Amino acid sequence: MIKVVVTDDHKLFREGIRFLIDQMEGIHVVFETSGGGELLKNLKFEEPDVLLLDLDMPDMEGIDVLKEIKSLYTKVKVIILTMYNDPQMMAYLMELGANSYLLKDTSPDELQRAILSVHDHNYYFNKELSQAMLSGLKRQQQKKPTLKNNVALTAREMEVLELICQEYTTKEIAEKLFISSRTAEGHRKNLIEKLGVKNTAGLIVKAIKEGLIQI
Numbered sequence: 001m002i003k004v005v006v007t008d009d010h011k012l013f014r015e016g017i018r019f020l021i022d023q024m025e026g027i028h029v030v031f032e033t034s035g036g037g038e039l040l041k042n043l044k045f046e047e048p049d050v051l052l053l054d055l056d057m058p059d060m061e062g063i064d065v066l067k068e069i070k071s072l073y074t075k076v077k078v079i080i081l082t083m084y085n086d087p088q089m090m091a092y093l094m095e096l097g098a099n100s101y102l103l104k105d106t107s108p109d110e111l112q113r114a115i116l117s118v119h120d121h122n123y124y125f126n127k128e129l130s131q132a133m134l135s136g137l138k139r140q141q142q143k144k145p146t147l148k149n150n151v152a153l154t155a156r157e158m159e160v161l162e163l164i165c166q167e168y169t170t171k172e173i174a175e176k177l178f179i180s181s182r183t184a185e186g187h188r189k190n191l192i193e194k195l196g197v198k199n200t201a202g203l204i205v206k207a208i209k210e211g212l213i214q215i
Contacts, residue, residue, distance in 0.1 A: 002119050003046075006032040007039045007065070008054040008081070013104070017052065017081075020108050027115055036060030040068060047073055050115050055082045055089075063093065070097035070198055077118040081106075090129065094205045097198030100124040121169065123201035153194065153212070160187040165204050165213050 004021055006029060008014050018029045030048055033039040035057045051069065055062035062080065069076055077099040090101045099118040102111065110126060117124035153161065156177075163173045174184040192199065195206045207213045 002027045002050060002115060003030045003048040004028065004050045004052065004115065005030060005039070005042075005048040006052045007034075007036065007057070008032075008052075009034050009057045010054075017111075020111065021115075024112050024115075027112070036062070036065035036068070039065065040072075043069075043073055043076075047076055049075075049119050050077045050079060052079050052081045055080060055084060063096070066093060066096055066098060077122065079114055079118060079124070091205055091209070095197060095202045097202060099199065099201050101129055102126075121167075122199050123204070125201070125204070153191070157187055157191055157194075158212070160184065161191055161203070161207055162213055164188065164191075164200060165207055 004027060006014050006017050006021075008017070011034070014032045014034070018032055021027055021029050030046060031042055033042060037059050039051075053062050053065060053069075057065075062082070066078055066080075069078055078097065080093055080098050080101040081104060082101075083104050085103055093101060099122055100114050102114055106114075114124040114126075159177060160173055163176060168176065170184045170188065171181055173179075173188075174181040177184065188200070188203075192203055195203060195210070197203050197206050
């Protein structure tokens with residue numbers, strides 16, 4: 001059973017999301033909170049698998065909540081669920097460690113796909129999110145940024161990175177490159193460390209921004 005928490009300051013919205021999720025097989029809302037402070041207090045007693053997090057809340061901004069979650073509760077997967085359709089905000093939050101970014105008008109089916117995907121694969125990019133992020137990143141870039149400390153990637157790491165960006169799993173990467181799953185996972189972790197990101201989703205965003213993969 002995938003444990004989900006909903007954090008949003010609108011009670012009616014929280015209850016609606018809870019009702020929808022509790023109809024989904026294998027997914028259950030363990031608790032809901034109206035703000036970041038209440039969420040962080042509750043997480044001391046129970047950690048969910050997936051957190052649905054709003055950005056605009058009166059007591060604590062969602063961005064700050066995300067930073068706290070990724071610092072203190074690294075196993076919790078975070079799906080931003082907001083009204084803000086802003087490509088630069090999407091890219092920024094994905095780099096901070098968010099596992100997906102959905103708009104509040106998303107369908108119940110897509111919400112379910114997103115929860116399952118971030119739980120199983122650590123990220124979820126739908127077509128609209130991918131296009132918005134790419135568009136925003138292109139507008140944002142006036143010059144190509146350089147990697148911290150001019151870190152270079154090996155040919156094998158580039159191969160792994162390209163496959164990750166094509167949504168291959170660790171097992172599939174291992175099979176395609178004729179290496180062990182442990183070695184493939186080692187390359188993924190090295191890439192995350194070298195590029196200075198939090199997770200696989202951030203890795204894809206950074207690879208696009210740095211021009212490491214072809215758009």
